Amino acid sequence: MQSSAAKNIFEVRGAKTKAAILDTALKIASLAGIEGLTIGELAKAVGMSKSGLFAHFRGKDNLQLSVLQAATEQFVEAVMKPAFQEPRGEPRIRALFKNYLDHLNNEEALPGGSVLISASIELDDRPGVLRDFVKKAQNDLIKNIEKAAKIAVDEGHFRSDLDVELFAWTMYSFVLGYHHFKRMLESPKAEQHVKRSFKGLLEVSRAPGTQISKSKKLKRA
């Protein structure tokens, strides 16, 4: 047990700097992309030597993979987990959407936009471990949206004949559109557009005669 404890202490020392490295790496990758992230630049940014930093990972592939894992974890913590603690049905869908937007608006954590979105475009023609990871992460996200939509159907909030796959696809397309319009086109109306579109999506998805107000008043009514 003591040796195990000792080992943990060692691990803590390493893991701490490793976490700091990944934190900086996430921001750089957000700006420069996962392929634009270089070891030299990262080392300079965290104040280490290239070789010292390199030793934490067994190669660049591994560094990139770690960054993608960190980005996914960050996303799950900020968007998925809190949403799935909301009440089942439309409230949860709403939370999912709101958290996603807030996450994309978090300029401190993501100064250059979502690492996962840009990575999925950078990697879409480069087979390998990185691509596989991003693909799985995105698929998981979609599946979770579908799951939440299915629950909303079961709860009677959404139409029983709703195509949950189409719902998830549409919702994700709106998120992509927002990300794109905000970041590249710098359109000030991006947020207004995405919110109105999402509201419309909710309306056409609801079961007839059902409406769950934003302030959730109807829940107790």
Next chain:
Amino acid sequence: MQSSAAKNIFEVRGAKTKAAILDTALKIASLAGIEGLTIGELAKAVGMSKSGLFAHFRGKDNLQLSVLQAATEQFVEAVMKPAFQEPRGEPRIRALFKNYLDHLNNEEALPGGSVLISASIELDDRPGVLRDFVKKAQNDLIKNIEKAAKIAVDEGHFRSDLDVELFAWTMYSFVLGYHHFKRMLESPKAEQHVKRSFKGLLEVSRAPGTQISKSKKLKRA
């Protein structure tokens, strides 16, 4: 005049190889991204020396800009021009959408997806001439969609209170969603989703009591 003709002949010789270079460069950029395009790789692909190829452009920036210009021109020729030869109103909107999808499905010209879409994500945090160009190209596209939607309103096809900006945003988001789902997620349902969503967008945009059938039968009815 003769000297001018002679000059043109010289220009033709250079322009011919330059066009061949850009053709190959477009395909590479489609796969590797506009930042992933390197002069050495491109030179090897077209069978030239690095320096010989380099001489056609005054620097890498200029090469990249030329590639983006070529991509834009390709897009305008394949999507915009033919669509704006269609009848005003909903038929033109439909053509715009169809041409866009066909363009994205053109694996021969775009083996790795749209250069402009991936470039707009690669460049969204790198100020400069390249970013400015892509931003303008994207803005022009959006404005043209808005213009076409406005015409459809004037023609009485679309609701008079339609928010044409929101329409263009939604339509473009669907295109992004399709591109994303098809390329990264390799979802076989991507095309079905985008077509159904677009159909739904048309339905909520139409003037009450109006329907323009896909086969355009109603146009003469």
Next chain:
DNA sequence: TCGCAAATAGAACGACCGTGCTATTCTACC
């Protein structure tokens, strides 16, 4: 046919890339 200018090639440059090897520093335990 010759000459001139455009087009292309060759070689070299400095910079940065990822990576390995070998010290050196640090730190928790005996």
Next chain:
DNA sequence: GGTAGAATAGCACGGTCGTTCTATTTGCGA
């Protein structure tokens, strides 16, 4: 306090990047 082992640094390597300079080849017009 000494020591083992983890963490970090220093340095050098081969390779590729964009770029420049200097030949060489090419092809049209006089």
